[in-house]
Amino acid sequence: QVQLQESGPGLVKPSETLSLTCNVSGGSMRSYYWTWIRQSPGKGLEWIGYVYYSGSTNYNPSLKSRVTISVDTSKSQFSLKLSSVTAADTAVYYCARIGDYFDSSGFNYVGRYFDYWGQGILVTVSS
Amino acid sequence: EIVLTQSPGTLSLSPGDRATLSCRASQSVSTTSLAWFQQRPGQAPRLLIYGASSRATGIPDRFSGSGSGTDFTLTISRLEPEDFAVYYCQHYDTSGVTFGPGTKVDIK
Numbered sequence: 001q002v003q004l005q006e007s008g009p010g011l012v013k014p015s016e017t018l019s020l021t022c023n024v025s026g027g028s029m030r031s032y033y034w035t036w037i038r039q040s041p042g043k044g045l046e047w048i049g050y051v052y053y054s055g056s057t058n059y060n061p062s063l064k065s066r067v068t069i070s071v072d073t074s075k076s077q078f079s080l081k082l083s084s085v086t087a088a089d090t091a092v093y094y095c096a097r098i099g100d101y102f103d104s105s106g107f108n109y110v111g112r113y114f115d116y117w118g119q120g121i122l123v124t125v126s127s
Numbered sequence: 128e129i130v131l132t133q134s135p136g137t138l139s140l141s142p143g144d145r146a147t148l149s150c151r152a153s154q155s156v157s158t159t160s161l162a163w164f165q166q167r168p169g170q171a172p173r174l175l176i177y178g179a180s181s182r183a184t185g186i187p188d189r190f191s192g193s194g195s196g197t198d199f200t201l202t203i204s205r206l207e208p209e210d211f212a213v214y215y216c217q218h219y220d221t222s223g224v225t226f227g228p229g230t231k232v233d234i235k
């Protein structure tokens with residue numbers, strides 16, 4: 001069973017860089033995409049970006065200028081850095097795996113889906 | 128960017144009722160890009176439905192998804208106490224990922 005666990009500081013000062021790590025256990029990182037999502041208090045889900053195990057990335061255009069997501073398969077982890085944070089970046093941050101899915105025949109590809117999630121970590125931006 | 132809208136914002140029902148949740152996309156999307164998630168209070172979201180209509184592993188058959196083009200529906204045939212939660216639809220393609228604002232199913 002794949003398990004993900006976020007770690008990092010729970011408090012970050014305004015204008016600094018938020019840094020989080022997601023540890024992956026119970027499965028290989030190879031051939032998968034890995035993603036970060038956040039949820040502001042009482043609000044909905046916002047996708048931040050994803051990284052392929054090889055290192056290629058794709059980011060939410062609204063955050064792209066401040067986000068870096070990287071992967072270290074030797075340590076079974078991937079990381080998020082969000083620079084120049086403000087109070088608006090206060091949120092629960094989730095990491096997740098993006099799995100490839102096929103239909104019941106096993107041959108027809110039906111897309112990629114966020115299938116395993118970490119429990120989330122609350123990061124507060126405050127001085 | 129695909130924008131997803133969900134309705135209603137809140138659905139107040141009783142255990143045993145049928146719940147019908149709607150997700151509308153700003154333009155036609157492939158069924159292979161549409162998923163539904165459940166989020167219980169204090170928990171991470173859980174994948175319910177992928178490919179618009181396929182149940183994820185371990186999801187009870189009272190949950191079903193349907194739709195195509197711009198209109199998608201999540202149906203819970205008979206609400207159990209553990210089904211009172213927030214439900215999100217999600218679109219994912221090579222350009223990126225968007226979530227709908229969610230529908231809260233609460234106890235009437």
